Amino acid sequence: xxxxxxxxxxxxxxxxxxxxxxxxxxxxxxxxxxxxxxxxxxxxxxxxxxxxxxxxxxxxxxxxxxxxxxxxxxxxxxxxxxxxxxxxxxxxxxxxxxxxxxxxxxxxxxxxxxxxxxxxxxxxxxxxxxxxxxxxxxxxxxxxxxxxxxxxxxxxxxxxxxxxxxxxxxxxxxxxxxxxxxxxxxxxxxxxxxxxxxxxxxxxxxxxxxxxxxxxxxxxxxxxxxxxxxxxxxxxxxxxxxxxxxxxxxxxxxxxxxxxxx
Ligand SMILES: Cc1cc2nc3c(=O)[nH]c(=O)nc-3n(C[C@H](O)[C@H](O)[C@H](O)COP(=O)(O)OP(=O)(O)OC[C@H]3O[C@@H](n4cnc5c(N)ncnc54)[C@H](O)[C@@H]3O)c2cc1C
Numbered sequence: 001x002x003x004x005x006x007x008x009x010x011x012x013x014x015x016x017x018x019x020x021x022x023x024x025x026x027x028x029x030x031x032x033x034x035x036x037x038x039x040x041x042x043x044x045x046x047x048x049x050x051x052x053x054x055x056x057x058x059x060x061x062x063x064x065x066x067x068x069x070x071x072x073x074x075x076x077x078x079x080x081x082x083x084x085x086x087x088x089x090x091x092x093x094x095x096x097x098x099x100x101x102x103x104x105x106x107x108x109x110x111x112x113x114x115x116x117x118x119x120x121x122x123x124x125x126x127x128x129x130x131x132x133x134x135x136x137x138x139x140x141x142x143x144x145x146x147x148x149x150x151x152x153x154x155x156x157x158x159x160x161x162x163x164x165x166x167x168x169x170x171x172x173x174x175x176x177x178x179x180x181x182x183x184x185x186x187x188x189x190x191x192x193x194x195x196x197x198x199x200x201x202x203x204x205x206x207x208x209x210x211x212x213x214x215x216x217x218x219x220x221x222x223x224x225x226x227x228x229x230x231x232x233x234x235x236x237x238x239x240x241x242x243x244x245x246x247x248x249x250x251x252x253x254x255x256x257x258x259x260x261x262x
Contacts, residue, residue, distance in 0.1 A: 039119025
């Protein structure tokens with residue numbers, strides 16, 4: 001039976017184009033160009049590399065507004081088989097808890113799952129909560145900070161990048177893996193696959209499809225409350241200029257104060 005792989009992706013505003021609504025303190029996503037979260041491109045590539053070697057079926061899922069469909073089509077254009085957009089006004093304003101819960105419910109609804117991939121963290125909210133949260137909700141093993149993963153003889157292996165080295169963990173499916181940015185070199189979409197993806201289309205799921213109580217999702221299901229937000233004025237630092245003959249004395253001072261060492 002084919003290995004069922006799920007990849008969770010998030011559409012994020014491109015780099016520095018993020019705009020925050022000064023009244024509601026939420027992100028105004030409509031104001032910026034949207035792209036696939038960079039680490040999620042690496043997660044897709046990790047899934048595709050397993051599919052290159054094993055009989056596998058990949059489904060990509062995202063919880064987001066209807067325009068997130070373009071990100072899903074992009075994933076299918078790279079070789080992902082199916083895509084699911086989880087979208088409903090009730091999901092708006094979700095913090096990481098209902099986001100993880102909604103994605104876990106979606107995965108359960110889809111049926112069989114062997115490996116779930118997520119990016120290590122998003123570039124807009126950057127909490128890194130969602131992948132591990134989904135694993136907790138589903139009760140699966142998980143491996144975070146991975147730079148490589150593979151499937152062999154019924155086991156999933158993941159190479160984790162730690163502060164003082166690497167470790168390889170061996171897990172029995174189902175399992176969840178979070179992938180580091182730059183873990184691999186993501187393949188590009190092809191025109192042929194893009195045409196196929198547009199013909200196939202994506203599947204949409206709503207709150208009613210998931211059968212979750214409305215108070216568990218979106219803003220209502222979010223324990224975090226942003227009470228206020230302010231812009232911090234960056235003080236301009238005045239640079240100090242030295243004459244060339246003063247440099248040796250300066251270096252001695254910096255060594256003495258343990259600011260630099262040689
Ligand atoms: C109090 C609060 C209020 C918020 N209100 C809003 C709001 O009104 N509007 C808004 O847009 N955001 C809002 N957010 C941000 C929102 O909570 C996060 O965008 C979301 O929960 C994901 O968290 P993250 O970006 O930190 O993901 P991370 O945990 O950093 O993401 C890790 C990985 O999880 C996966 N992932 C994350 N999100 C999704 C997703 N939606 N679908 C599929 N996979 C995913 C991806 O693989 C990603 O690489 C709010 C956050 C807080 C704390």
